[in-house]
Amino acid sequence: MESDKLLHAANFSTLFVCMVLKFPQIFVLMRAKSTTGVSLNSLLLELTGSLDPDTLPELHWLSGMEGVVGLQHGFIVFVTYQMYYDYPPPTYLEYPILIAQDVILLLLILHYNGSLKQSLIYAVVFMGGWQLLTVQKWIIDLAMSLCTFISAGSKFAQLQCLWQSKDSGQVSALSWGMATYTCFARIYTTSVTTGDMQVLVRFIVMALLNSWVLATVLYYRKRSGEVQKKQD
Numbered sequence: 001m002e003s004d005k006l007l008h009a010a011n012f013s014t015l016f017v018c019m020v021l022k023f024p025q026i027f028v029l030m031r032a033k034s035t036t037g038v039s040l041n042s043l044l045l046e047l048t049g050s051l052d053p054d055t056l057p058e059l060h061w062l063s064g065m066e067g068v069v070g071l072q073h074g075f076i077v078f079v080t081y082q083m084y085y086d087y088p089p090p091t092y093l094e095y096p097i098l099i100a101q102d103v104i105l106l107l108l109i110l111h112y113n114g115s116l117k118q119s120l121i122y123a124v125v126f127m128g129g130w131q132l133l134t135v136q137k138w139i140i141d142l143a144m145s146l147c148t149f150i151s152a153g154s155k156f157a158q159l160q161c162l163w164q165s166k167d168s169g170q171v172s173a174l175s176w177g178m179a180t181y182t183c184f185a186r187i188y189t190t191s192v193t194t195g196d197m198q199v200l201v202r203f204i205v206m207a208l209l210n211s212w213v214l215a216t217v218l219y220y221r222k223r224s225g226e227v228q229k230k231q232d
Helices: 002-020 023-032 040-047 057-063 074-084 094-112 116-133 137-165 173-192 197-231
Strands: none
Touching: 002 094, 002 173, 023 094, 023 173, 040 094, 040 137, 074 094, 074 137, 074 197, 094 116, 137 197, 173 197
C-alpha cells in the first residue's frame, strides 16, 4: 500500500514537473532574445535524434545516418516504444507534453538565429520518422537501443556549447534541475512497474548527465557573478 502511494506520487509529480519543465528556458529566451549558450543540436538530438550540420559541421556524417537508424530518437522514440509495448500510460504520459514544449523551444531558437524557414524541414523529418518507427518491430527495438546514446549525445552537445561560450546566462538552471528530478523519479517508477532494462539504463544515464549539465550551468553562473563583482 505504501509502495503504491509512493509510485503514484512519483508518477504525478513527474507529470506535474514536466508540464512546466521547459517554461523557464522558454521565458529566458524570450526575455534575452538571444540563444547564447543554448545548443540547437542538443535540442534536436533530444527531440528527434537529428543534427544541424550548419552549427556542428564536424558531425555532418552522423546527421546523414538518420535514414539508417530510423530517423527519430530521443523523446519521439521513447514515447513510441512505450506505446508500442502497451506500457502503463502514467509511465510515459509526460513525453507528449515535453515534445510540444521542445517544438516551441526549437521555433524560438530558429527565430532568434534567423533560420525559421528550416522549421518546415524539421517538421517533415519529424512526421516521416515517427511513421517509420512502427513499420516493423525490429525498427522500434533498434531505435530504442540507440536512444540512450543519442539522448546522451544531446547532453554532451549542450555541455560543449557551454564550454565553448563559457556563458550560461541564457540557459535555465531551473529547467535542468527539474529534468534531473524527473529522471531520478522515473528510475524508481520503471523499476517497480515495467522493469524494462533498456528504459532503466536510459534514465540512469540521463539523470547523471542532466546533473552534470546543471552543475556546469551553476558553475558558469557563479563565475560570471564573480567577474561582474570585480568589474564593479
